Amino acid sequence: MAERVAELSGLTVRAATVRVQSLAPDRSPAPQPPPDADGPTGGRARRPWSARPLPAALVALVGAAASGALLYDVLSVHLADRRPATWRTGTVDWLATHGPGDTAVVAGGAVAAVLGAWLLCLALTPGLRGVLPMAPVPGHRRQRAVLDRTAAAELVRDTASAVPGVTHVRVRCGRRRVRLRAHLAFGDRATTRAALRTAAGTALAGLGLARPLRPRVALRTEPHWRPPGTDPAPAAPTAPPPPAPTGGAGPDSGTDRAGTPEPEPGTRPPDATAPSEAPSGDETPDDPTTAKETDS
Structure with a gap:
Protein backbone atom coordinates (compact mmCIF):
# COMPACT_ATOMS: atom_id res chain seq x y z
CA MET A 1 0.00 0.00 0.00
CA ALA A 2 2.82 2.42 0.83
CA GLU A 3 4.55 1.73 -2.48
CA ARG A 4 1.32 2.09 -4.44
CA VAL A 5 0.45 5.41 -2.77
CA ALA A 6 3.96 6.71 -3.44
CA GLU A 7 3.70 5.61 -7.05
CA LEU A 8 0.35 7.33 -7.60
CA SER A 9 0.88 10.53 -5.62
CA GLY A 10 4.63 10.97 -5.53
CA LEU A 11 4.57 11.27 -1.72
CA THR A 12 6.72 9.28 0.65
CA VAL A 13 4.64 7.13 3.01
CA ARG A 14 6.59 6.29 6.14
CA ALA A 15 3.88 4.27 7.89
CA ALA A 16 0.59 2.73 6.80
CA THR A 17 -2.21 1.74 9.19
CA VAL A 18 -4.63 -0.91 7.96
CA ARG A 19 -7.94 -1.53 9.75
CA VAL A 20 -9.83 -4.67 8.76
CA GLN A 21 -13.60 -4.30 8.94
CA SER A 22 -14.60 -7.83 7.92
CA LEU A 23 -13.15 -11.09 6.64
CA ALA A 24 -14.50 -13.57 4.10
CA PRO A 25 -13.17 -17.07 3.46
CA ASP A 26 -11.35 -17.59 0.20
CA ARG A 27 -12.90 -20.55 -1.62
CA SER A 28 -10.36 -20.52 -4.42
CA PRO A 29 -7.41 -22.96 -4.23
CA ALA A 30 -4.18 -21.63 -2.82
CA PRO A 31 -1.77 -20.38 -5.50
CA GLN A 32 1.35 -22.40 -6.11
CA PRO A 33 4.61 -20.63 -5.18
CA PRO A 34 6.87 -19.72 -8.08
CA PRO A 35 9.90 -21.92 -8.66
CA ASP A 36 12.31 -19.09 -7.87
CA ALA A 37 10.75 -18.26 -4.52
CA ASP A 38 13.04 -17.18 -1.72
CA GLY A 39 13.48 -20.49 0.05
CA PRO A 40 11.01 -23.22 0.95
CA THR A 41 7.59 -22.37 2.29
CA GLY A 42 7.92 -24.67 5.28
CA GLY A 43 9.67 -23.97 8.50
CA ARG A 44 8.78 -23.00 12.02
CA ALA A 45 7.18 -19.61 12.43
CA ARG A 46 7.87 -17.83 15.69
CA ARG A 47 5.72 -15.20 17.28
CA PRO A 48 7.13 -11.66 17.20
CA TRP A 49 9.04 -10.24 20.11
CA SER A 50 7.30 -7.90 22.49
CA ALA A 51 8.65 -4.37 22.83
CA ARG A 52 7.95 -4.39 26.59
CA PRO A 53 7.97 -0.61 27.01
CA LEU A 54 6.90 -0.61 30.66
CA PRO A 55 9.68 -2.83 32.12
CA ALA A 56 12.29 -1.13 29.97
CA ALA A 57 11.08 2.33 31.04
CA LEU A 58 11.11 1.37 34.74
CA VAL A 59 14.61 -0.09 34.59
CA ALA A 60 15.92 2.90 32.66
CA LEU A 61 14.28 5.36 35.06
CA VAL A 62 15.64 3.67 38.21
CA GLY A 63 19.13 3.34 36.75
CA ALA A 64 19.19 6.93 35.54
CA ALA A 65 18.00 8.27 38.90
CA ALA A 66 20.59 6.29 40.90
CA SER A 67 23.44 7.16 38.54
CA GLY A 68 22.46 10.85 38.48
CA ALA A 69 22.34 11.10 42.28
CA LEU A 70 25.72 9.40 42.69
CA LEU A 71 27.34 11.54 39.98
CA TYR A 72 26.01 14.75 41.50
CA ASP A 73 27.36 13.87 44.93
CA VAL A 74 30.81 12.91 43.61
CA LEU A 75 31.10 16.09 41.53
CA SER A 76 29.99 18.27 44.43
CA VAL A 77 32.68 16.76 46.68
CA HIS A 78 35.56 17.02 44.20
CA LEU A 79 34.67 20.28 42.47
CA ALA A 80 32.89 22.34 45.12
CA ASP A 81 34.72 20.95 48.17
CA ARG A 82 31.48 19.95 49.84
CA ARG A 83 31.01 17.17 52.32
CA PRO A 84 29.70 13.85 51.02
CA ALA A 85 25.98 13.34 51.24
CA THR A 86 24.63 11.70 54.35
CA TRP A 87 22.98 8.89 52.45
CA ARG A 88 26.29 7.90 50.80
CA THR A 89 28.37 7.96 54.00
CA GLY A 90 25.59 6.18 55.91
CA THR A 91 25.42 3.46 53.26
CA VAL A 92 29.19 2.93 53.37
CA ASP A 93 29.21 2.75 57.17
CA TRP A 94 26.27 0.34 57.23
CA LEU A 95 27.92 -1.97 54.68
CA ALA A 96 31.15 -1.88 56.71
CA THR A 97 29.43 -3.06 59.89
CA HIS A 98 27.10 -5.71 58.38
CA GLY A 99 28.30 -8.99 56.92
CA PRO A 100 26.80 -11.46 54.43
CA GLY A 101 25.09 -13.44 57.20
CA ASP A 102 22.83 -10.62 58.41
CA THR A 103 19.10 -10.91 57.81
CA ALA A 104 18.84 -7.57 56.05
CA VAL A 105 21.70 -8.41 53.69
CA VAL A 106 20.19 -11.80 52.86
CA ALA A 107 16.76 -10.25 52.21
CA GLY A 108 18.26 -7.57 49.98
CA GLY A 109 20.22 -10.16 48.03
CA ALA A 110 17.09 -12.29 47.53
CA VAL A 111 15.14 -9.31 46.21
CA ALA A 112 17.98 -8.41 43.85
CA ALA A 113 18.17 -12.01 42.61
CA VAL A 114 14.43 -12.13 41.91
CA LEU A 115 14.53 -8.84 40.02
CA GLY A 116 17.53 -10.01 38.02
CA ALA A 117 15.83 -13.29 37.10
CA TRP A 118 12.73 -11.39 36.01
CA LEU A 119 14.79 -9.09 33.80
CA LEU A 120 16.63 -12.05 32.27
CA CYS A 121 13.31 -13.77 31.55
CA LEU A 122 12.01 -10.66 29.84
CA ALA A 123 15.19 -10.35 27.80
CA LEU A 124 15.33 -13.99 26.63
CA THR A 125 11.63 -14.70 25.94
CA PRO A 126 9.66 -13.22 23.05
CA GLY A 127 6.54 -12.44 25.04
CA LEU A 128 3.16 -11.75 23.42
CA ARG A 129 1.64 -14.94 24.80
CA GLY A 130 -1.82 -13.80 23.75
CA VAL A 131 -1.16 -14.24 20.02
CA LEU A 132 -0.61 -17.26 17.77
CA PRO A 133 1.82 -17.10 14.80
CA MET A 134 0.29 -17.82 11.42
CA ALA A 135 1.90 -19.69 8.55
CA PRO A 136 4.13 -17.56 6.32
CA VAL A 137 2.89 -16.44 2.93
CA PRO A 138 4.26 -18.61 0.12
CA GLY A 139 7.08 -16.75 -1.56
CA HIS A 140 7.08 -13.93 1.02
CA ARG A 141 8.66 -15.23 4.18
CA ARG A 142 9.26 -11.75 5.55
CA GLN A 143 5.55 -11.11 5.78
CA ARG A 144 4.43 -12.42 9.14
CA ALA A 145 1.03 -12.32 10.78
CA GLU A 222 -28.36 -31.14 30.96
CA PRO A 223 -30.55 -32.35 33.87
CA HIS A 224 -33.53 -32.80 31.54
CA TRP A 225 -31.56 -34.73 28.88
CA ARG A 226 -32.82 -38.20 27.95
CA PRO A 227 -31.17 -40.72 25.60
CA PRO A 228 -32.83 -40.90 22.19
CA GLY A 229 -35.56 -43.53 21.88
CA THR A 230 -36.53 -43.57 25.54
CA ASP A 231 -39.90 -42.33 26.70
CA PRO A 232 -40.18 -40.27 29.85
CA ALA A 233 -41.04 -42.31 32.94
CA PRO A 234 -44.82 -42.36 33.58
CA ALA A 235 -46.06 -40.79 36.74
CA ALA A 236 -46.89 -43.19 39.58
CA PRO A 237 -50.67 -43.70 40.03
CA THR A 238 -52.08 -42.08 43.08
CA ALA A 239 -54.53 -43.96 45.30
CA PRO A 240 -57.98 -42.38 45.66
CA PRO A 241 -58.59 -40.81 49.04
CA PRO A 242 -60.65 -42.90 51.50
CA PRO A 243 -64.30 -41.92 51.82
CA ALA A 244 -65.20 -39.69 54.71
CA PRO A 245 -66.73 -41.62 57.66
CA THR A 246 -70.43 -41.17 58.20
CA GLY A 247 -72.29 -40.72 61.49
CA GLY A 248 -73.42 -44.35 61.83
CA ALA A 249 -72.45 -47.83 60.69
CA GLY A 250 -74.31 -50.34 58.56
CA PRO A 251 -77.37 -52.11 59.85
CA ASP A 252 -75.64 -55.48 60.04
CA SER A 253 -72.43 -54.31 61.59
CA GLY A 254 -71.80 -53.74 65.26
CA THR A 255 -68.66 -51.65 64.65
CA ASP A 256 -68.03 -48.35 62.86
CA ARG A 257 -65.66 -47.86 59.87
CA ALA A 258 -62.59 -47.55 62.06
CA GLY A 259 -63.25 -50.93 63.75
CA THR A 260 -64.30 -49.46 67.08
CA PRO A 261 -67.47 -50.99 68.58
CA GLU A 262 -70.37 -48.61 68.73
CA PRO A 263 -71.49 -47.55 72.17
CA GLU A 264 -74.83 -48.73 73.45
CA PRO A 265 -77.71 -46.29 73.20
CA GLY A 266 -77.79 -43.98 76.18
CA THR A 267 -74.15 -44.60 77.15
CA ARG A 268 -70.84 -42.84 76.36
CA PRO A 269 -67.39 -44.23 75.61
CA PRO A 270 -65.29 -44.72 78.73
CA ASP A 271 -62.49 -42.44 77.45
CA ALA A 272 -64.71 -39.60 76.30
CA THR A 273 -65.10 -36.78 78.76
CA ALA A 274 -66.89 -33.54 78.19
CA PRO A 275 -64.96 -30.43 79.20
CA SER A 276 -68.10 -28.71 80.37
CA GLU A 277 -68.99 -31.63 82.66
CA ALA A 278 -65.60 -31.84 84.39
CA PRO A 279 -66.05 -31.28 88.11
CA SER A 280 -64.59 -28.10 89.48
CA GLY A 281 -62.42 -27.83 92.55
CA ASP A 282 -65.38 -26.79 94.80
CA GLU A 283 -67.81 -29.44 93.60
CA THR A 284 -66.10 -32.78 94.31
CA PRO A 285 -68.55 -35.73 94.43
CA ASP A 286 -68.41 -37.78 97.55
CA ASP A 287 -69.57 -41.03 95.95
CA PRO A 288 -68.07 -42.11 92.58
CA THR A 289 -71.15 -44.22 91.87
CA THR A 290 -73.41 -41.22 92.14
CA ALA A 291 -71.09 -39.22 89.85
CA LYS A 292 -71.13 -42.02 87.26
CA GLU A 293 -74.93 -42.20 87.31
CA THR A 294 -75.13 -38.46 87.02
CA ASP A 295 -72.81 -38.50 83.98
CA SER A 296 -74.85 -41.26 82.39
Whole structure:
Protein backbone atom coordinates (compact mmCIF):
# COMPACT_ATOMS: atom_id res chain seq x y z
CA MET A 1 0.00 0.00 0.00
CA ALA A 2 2.82 2.42 0.83
CA GLU A 3 4.55 1.73 -2.48
CA ARG A 4 1.32 2.09 -4.44
CA VAL A 5 0.45 5.41 -2.77
CA ALA A 6 3.96 6.71 -3.44
CA GLU A 7 3.70 5.61 -7.05
CA LEU A 8 0.35 7.33 -7.60
CA SER A 9 0.88 10.53 -5.62
CA GLY A 10 4.63 10.97 -5.53
CA LEU A 11 4.57 11.27 -1.72
CA THR A 12 6.72 9.28 0.65
CA VAL A 13 4.64 7.13 3.01
CA ARG A 14 6.59 6.29 6.14
CA ALA A 15 3.88 4.27 7.89
CA ALA A 16 0.59 2.73 6.80
CA THR A 17 -2.21 1.74 9.19
CA VAL A 18 -4.63 -0.91 7.96
CA ARG A 19 -7.94 -1.53 9.75
CA VAL A 20 -9.83 -4.67 8.76
CA GLN A 21 -13.60 -4.30 8.94
CA SER A 22 -14.60 -7.83 7.92
CA LEU A 23 -13.15 -11.09 6.64
CA ALA A 24 -14.50 -13.57 4.10
CA PRO A 25 -13.17 -17.07 3.46
CA ASP A 26 -11.35 -17.59 0.20
CA ARG A 27 -12.90 -20.55 -1.62
CA SER A 28 -10.36 -20.52 -4.42
CA PRO A 29 -7.41 -22.96 -4.23
CA ALA A 30 -4.18 -21.63 -2.82
CA PRO A 31 -1.77 -20.38 -5.50
CA GLN A 32 1.35 -22.40 -6.11
CA PRO A 33 4.61 -20.63 -5.18
CA PRO A 34 6.87 -19.72 -8.08
CA PRO A 35 9.90 -21.92 -8.66
CA ASP A 36 12.31 -19.09 -7.87
CA ALA A 37 10.75 -18.26 -4.52
CA ASP A 38 13.04 -17.18 -1.72
CA GLY A 39 13.48 -20.49 0.05
CA PRO A 40 11.01 -23.22 0.95
CA THR A 41 7.59 -22.37 2.29
CA GLY A 42 7.92 -24.67 5.28
CA GLY A 43 9.67 -23.97 8.50
CA ARG A 44 8.78 -23.00 12.02
CA ALA A 45 7.18 -19.61 12.43
CA ARG A 46 7.87 -17.83 15.69
CA ARG A 47 5.72 -15.20 17.28
CA PRO A 48 7.13 -11.66 17.20
CA TRP A 49 9.04 -10.24 20.11
CA SER A 50 7.30 -7.90 22.49
CA ALA A 51 8.65 -4.37 22.83
CA ARG A 52 7.95 -4.39 26.59
CA PRO A 53 7.97 -0.61 27.01
CA LEU A 54 6.90 -0.61 30.66
CA PRO A 55 9.68 -2.83 32.12
CA ALA A 56 12.29 -1.13 29.97
CA ALA A 57 11.08 2.33 31.04
CA LEU A 58 11.11 1.37 34.74
CA VAL A 59 14.61 -0.09 34.59
CA ALA A 60 15.92 2.90 32.66
CA LEU A 61 14.28 5.36 35.06
CA VAL A 62 15.64 3.67 38.21
CA GLY A 63 19.13 3.34 36.75
CA ALA A 64 19.19 6.93 35.54
CA ALA A 65 18.00 8.27 38.90
CA ALA A 66 20.59 6.29 40.90
CA SER A 67 23.44 7.16 38.54
CA GLY A 68 22.46 10.85 38.48
CA ALA A 69 22.34 11.10 42.28
CA LEU A 70 25.72 9.40 42.69
CA LEU A 71 27.34 11.54 39.98
CA TYR A 72 26.01 14.75 41.50
CA ASP A 73 27.36 13.87 44.93
CA VAL A 74 30.81 12.91 43.61
CA LEU A 75 31.10 16.09 41.53
CA SER A 76 29.99 18.27 44.43
CA VAL A 77 32.68 16.76 46.68
CA HIS A 78 35.56 17.02 44.20
CA LEU A 79 34.67 20.28 42.47
CA ALA A 80 32.89 22.34 45.12
CA ASP A 81 34.72 20.95 48.17
CA ARG A 82 31.48 19.95 49.84
CA ARG A 83 31.01 17.17 52.32
CA PRO A 84 29.70 13.85 51.02
CA ALA A 85 25.98 13.34 51.24
CA THR A 86 24.63 11.70 54.35
CA TRP A 87 22.98 8.89 52.45
CA ARG A 88 26.29 7.90 50.80
CA THR A 89 28.37 7.96 54.00
CA GLY A 90 25.59 6.18 55.91
CA THR A 91 25.42 3.46 53.26
CA VAL A 92 29.19 2.93 53.37
CA ASP A 93 29.21 2.75 57.17
CA TRP A 94 26.27 0.34 57.23
CA LEU A 95 27.92 -1.97 54.68
CA ALA A 96 31.15 -1.88 56.71
CA THR A 97 29.43 -3.06 59.89
CA HIS A 98 27.10 -5.71 58.38
CA GLY A 99 28.30 -8.99 56.92
CA PRO A 100 26.80 -11.46 54.43
CA GLY A 101 25.09 -13.44 57.20
CA ASP A 102 22.83 -10.62 58.41
CA THR A 103 19.10 -10.91 57.81
CA ALA A 104 18.84 -7.57 56.05
CA VAL A 105 21.70 -8.41 53.69
CA VAL A 106 20.19 -11.80 52.86
CA ALA A 107 16.76 -10.25 52.21
CA GLY A 108 18.26 -7.57 49.98
CA GLY A 109 20.22 -10.16 48.03
CA ALA A 110 17.09 -12.29 47.53
CA VAL A 111 15.14 -9.31 46.21
CA ALA A 112 17.98 -8.41 43.85
CA ALA A 113 18.17 -12.01 42.61
CA VAL A 114 14.43 -12.13 41.91
CA LEU A 115 14.53 -8.84 40.02
CA GLY A 116 17.53 -10.01 38.02
CA ALA A 117 15.83 -13.29 37.10
CA TRP A 118 12.73 -11.39 36.01
CA LEU A 119 14.79 -9.09 33.80
CA LEU A 120 16.63 -12.05 32.27
CA CYS A 121 13.31 -13.77 31.55
CA LEU A 122 12.01 -10.66 29.84
CA ALA A 123 15.19 -10.35 27.80
CA LEU A 124 15.33 -13.99 26.63
CA THR A 125 11.63 -14.70 25.94
CA PRO A 126 9.66 -13.22 23.05
CA GLY A 127 6.54 -12.44 25.04
CA LEU A 128 3.16 -11.75 23.42
CA ARG A 129 1.64 -14.94 24.80
CA GLY A 130 -1.82 -13.80 23.75
CA VAL A 131 -1.16 -14.24 20.02
CA LEU A 132 -0.61 -17.26 17.77
CA PRO A 133 1.82 -17.10 14.80
CA MET A 134 0.29 -17.82 11.42
CA ALA A 135 1.90 -19.69 8.55
CA PRO A 136 4.13 -17.56 6.32
CA VAL A 137 2.89 -16.44 2.93
CA PRO A 138 4.26 -18.61 0.12
CA GLY A 139 7.08 -16.75 -1.56
CA HIS A 140 7.08 -13.93 1.02
CA ARG A 141 8.66 -15.23 4.18
CA ARG A 142 9.26 -11.75 5.55
CA GLN A 143 5.55 -11.11 5.78
CA ARG A 144 4.43 -12.42 9.14
CA ALA A 145 1.03 -12.32 10.78
CA VAL A 146 -0.36 -13.34 14.15
CA LEU A 147 -3.85 -14.20 15.38
CA ASP A 148 -5.21 -13.29 18.78
CA ARG A 149 -6.20 -16.20 21.01
CA THR A 150 -9.54 -14.70 21.89
CA ALA A 151 -10.43 -14.38 18.21
CA ALA A 152 -9.61 -18.05 17.61
CA ALA A 153 -11.65 -19.05 20.68
CA GLU A 154 -14.64 -17.00 19.50
CA LEU A 155 -14.54 -18.61 16.06
CA VAL A 156 -14.45 -22.11 17.54
CA ARG A 157 -17.25 -21.23 19.95
CA ASP A 158 -19.48 -19.94 17.14
CA THR A 159 -18.82 -23.08 15.10
CA ALA A 160 -19.57 -25.38 18.04
CA SER A 161 -22.76 -23.50 18.92
CA ALA A 162 -24.18 -24.41 15.50
CA VAL A 163 -24.14 -28.15 16.34
CA PRO A 164 -27.72 -29.31 17.08
CA GLY A 165 -28.47 -29.94 20.74
CA VAL A 166 -25.45 -28.07 22.11
CA THR A 167 -25.87 -25.26 24.66
CA HIS A 168 -23.57 -23.23 26.93
CA VAL A 169 -20.36 -23.53 24.93
CA ARG A 170 -17.13 -22.34 26.56
CA VAL A 171 -13.78 -22.31 24.72
CA ARG A 172 -10.28 -21.64 26.05
CA CYS A 173 -7.48 -21.35 23.52
CA GLY A 174 -3.95 -22.17 24.58
CA ARG A 175 -0.65 -22.31 22.75
CA ARG A 176 -0.98 -25.98 21.76
CA ARG A 177 -4.57 -27.06 22.34
CA VAL A 178 -8.12 -25.72 22.50
CA ARG A 179 -10.37 -26.80 25.36
CA LEU A 180 -14.06 -26.87 24.46
CA ARG A 181 -16.75 -27.43 27.09
CA ALA A 182 -20.40 -27.70 26.14
CA HIS A 183 -23.74 -28.92 27.52
CA LEU A 184 -26.02 -31.30 25.67
CA ALA A 185 -29.76 -30.64 25.78
CA PHE A 186 -30.99 -33.33 23.36
CA GLY A 187 -29.55 -35.88 20.94
CA ASP A 188 -27.08 -38.72 21.09
CA ARG A 189 -24.06 -38.05 23.26
CA ALA A 190 -21.43 -39.92 21.21
CA THR A 191 -22.64 -38.46 17.92
CA THR A 192 -22.68 -34.93 19.30
CA ARG A 193 -19.19 -35.32 20.74
CA ALA A 194 -17.88 -36.48 17.35
CA ALA A 195 -19.66 -33.60 15.62
CA LEU A 196 -18.13 -31.10 18.06
CA ARG A 197 -14.66 -32.52 17.52
CA THR A 198 -15.08 -32.39 13.75
CA ALA A 199 -16.45 -28.84 13.80
CA ALA A 200 -13.65 -27.61 16.06
CA GLY A 201 -11.00 -29.30 13.90
CA THR A 202 -12.44 -27.77 10.74
CA ALA A 203 -12.54 -24.30 12.28
CA LEU A 204 -8.95 -24.59 13.54
CA ALA A 205 -7.70 -25.89 10.19
CA GLY A 206 -9.11 -22.83 8.45
CA LEU A 207 -7.21 -20.38 10.65
CA GLY A 208 -3.92 -20.89 8.82
CA LEU A 209 -1.79 -21.20 11.95
CA ALA A 210 1.83 -22.23 11.80
CA ARG A 211 1.33 -24.83 14.54
CA PRO A 212 -2.01 -26.66 14.38
CA LEU A 213 -3.98 -26.70 17.61
CA ARG A 214 -5.48 -29.88 18.99
CA PRO A 215 -9.09 -29.70 20.17
CA ARG A 216 -10.14 -31.26 23.45
CA VAL A 217 -13.90 -31.66 23.89
CA ALA A 218 -15.75 -32.09 27.19
CA LEU A 219 -19.51 -32.68 26.86
CA ARG A 220 -21.95 -32.70 29.76
CA THR A 221 -25.65 -33.43 29.67
CA GLU A 222 -28.36 -31.14 30.96
CA PRO A 223 -30.55 -32.35 33.87
CA HIS A 224 -33.53 -32.80 31.54
CA TRP A 225 -31.56 -34.73 28.88
CA ARG A 226 -32.82 -38.20 27.95
CA PRO A 227 -31.17 -40.72 25.60
CA PRO A 228 -32.83 -40.90 22.19
CA GLY A 229 -35.56 -43.53 21.88
CA THR A 230 -36.53 -43.57 25.54
CA ASP A 231 -39.90 -42.33 26.70
CA PRO A 232 -40.18 -40.27 29.85
CA ALA A 233 -41.04 -42.31 32.94
CA PRO A 234 -44.82 -42.36 33.58
CA ALA A 235 -46.06 -40.79 36.74
CA ALA A 236 -46.89 -43.19 39.58
CA PRO A 237 -50.67 -43.70 40.03
CA THR A 238 -52.08 -42.08 43.08
CA ALA A 239 -54.53 -43.96 45.30
CA PRO A 240 -57.98 -42.38 45.66
CA PRO A 241 -58.59 -40.81 49.04
CA PRO A 242 -60.65 -42.90 51.50
CA PRO A 243 -64.30 -41.92 51.82
CA ALA A 244 -65.20 -39.69 54.71
CA PRO A 245 -66.73 -41.62 57.66
CA THR A 246 -70.43 -41.17 58.20
CA GLY A 247 -72.29 -40.72 61.49
CA GLY A 248 -73.42 -44.35 61.83
CA ALA A 249 -72.45 -47.83 60.69
CA GLY A 250 -74.31 -50.34 58.56
CA PRO A 251 -77.37 -52.11 59.85
CA ASP A 252 -75.64 -55.48 60.04
CA SER A 253 -72.43 -54.31 61.59
CA GLY A 254 -71.80 -53.74 65.26
CA THR A 255 -68.66 -51.65 64.65
CA ASP A 256 -68.03 -48.35 62.86
CA ARG A 257 -65.66 -47.86 59.87
CA ALA A 258 -62.59 -47.55 62.06
CA GLY A 259 -63.25 -50.93 63.75
CA THR A 260 -64.30 -49.46 67.08
CA PRO A 261 -67.47 -50.99 68.58
CA GLU A 262 -70.37 -48.61 68.73
CA PRO A 263 -71.49 -47.55 72.17
CA GLU A 264 -74.83 -48.73 73.45
CA PRO A 265 -77.71 -46.29 73.20
CA GLY A 266 -77.79 -43.98 76.18
CA THR A 267 -74.15 -44.60 77.15
CA ARG A 268 -70.84 -42.84 76.36
CA PRO A 269 -67.39 -44.23 75.61
CA PRO A 270 -65.29 -44.72 78.73
CA ASP A 271 -62.49 -42.44 77.45
CA ALA A 272 -64.71 -39.60 76.30
CA THR A 273 -65.10 -36.78 78.76
CA ALA A 274 -66.89 -33.54 78.19
CA PRO A 275 -64.96 -30.43 79.20
CA SER A 276 -68.10 -28.71 80.37
CA GLU A 277 -68.99 -31.63 82.66
CA ALA A 278 -65.60 -31.84 84.39
CA PRO A 279 -66.05 -31.28 88.11
CA SER A 280 -64.59 -28.10 89.48
CA GLY A 281 -62.42 -27.83 92.55
CA ASP A 282 -65.38 -26.79 94.80
CA GLU A 283 -67.81 -29.44 93.60
CA THR A 284 -66.10 -32.78 94.31
CA PRO A 285 -68.55 -35.73 94.43
CA ASP A 286 -68.41 -37.78 97.55
CA ASP A 287 -69.57 -41.03 95.95
CA PRO A 288 -68.07 -42.11 92.58
CA THR A 289 -71.15 -44.22 91.87
CA THR A 290 -73.41 -41.22 92.14
CA ALA A 291 -71.09 -39.22 89.85
CA LYS A 292 -71.13 -42.02 87.26
CA GLU A 293 -74.93 -42.20 87.31
CA THR A 294 -75.13 -38.46 87.02
CA ASP A 295 -72.81 -38.50 83.98
CA SER A 296 -74.85 -41.26 82.39
